[in-house]
Amino acid sequence: MTKILLLGCGNMGGALLKAWAANTDHEFTVADPANPDLPEGVSQVGSVEELGEQVFDYLIVALKPQLIDDVLPAYLPRLSPSGVISSIAAGYSAAKLAAHAPGRSVIRIMPNLPAVIGKGVSGLYAHGAVSENASGEIERLALCSGEIVWVDSEDMLDRLTAVAGSGPGYVFEMLRAYVEAAENLGFSEKDAKNLVLGTVRGTLELALQSDLSLEDLRKNVTSKGGTTAAGLDALNGKGEFSAQIRDTLEAAYKRAVELR
Structure with a gap:
């Protein structure tokens, strides 16, 4: 079973998680000390220590951008050697994410607000070498909350943010x-x-x-x-x-x- 760690679970992260949990058979764990309201079957920890020796296939960043530099490094060791980093955080580039974990595949998801009712439009951007399996998995997650558009550069993702994200x-x-x-x-x-x-x-x-x-x-x-x-x-x-x-x-x- 695919194991996914969601780092942070605010309004958008929580809404997307509900769609993902309802439409996939993945095992989700949320790392958030705020004890958010979670769908049935989703685990939650307040710190990296509470994860024990668990290892995940995907780490999805749903933190406020200003928190990523401080929080992400502690959780990266919990990502499997072939694991993929994804992010729904606006204003934090894939290049910055990749700098925390050189050699890792990174995929950014830029959702918009109607995603909370399954009517969103999300932009997807794959940074560096990303396997077809990984891009397909993230695409399936994004489709749970609406339509998707793949773009081939981070600049185009910024343009998509201006059109759909905002x-x-x-x-x-x-x-x-x-x-x-x-x-x-x-x-x-x-x-x-x-x-x-x-x-x-x-x-x-x-x-x-x-x-x-x-x-x-x-x-x-x-x-x-x-x-x-x-x-x-x-x-x-x-x-x-x-x-x-x-x-x-x-x-x-x-x-x-x-x-x-």
């Missing part, structure tokens, strides 16, 4: 502003939220099910001189909204690069 934050902010605008038109907070979220949910499902491009779908709902056309002109008549979205992604990507 993406839910942008969407929540747009939804907040949309609901606020509906309230300004006279709707109650509850009705405004239901109207906006219902509209977005239906529109998203339509886009996912349609073979038409997003531009064609937009055109289909926009009559010349109508209400939608007036709203779209205010939103993006001179490309202002498109420019803001580009600036948003560029700013997030630039920050991801700074954090490497």
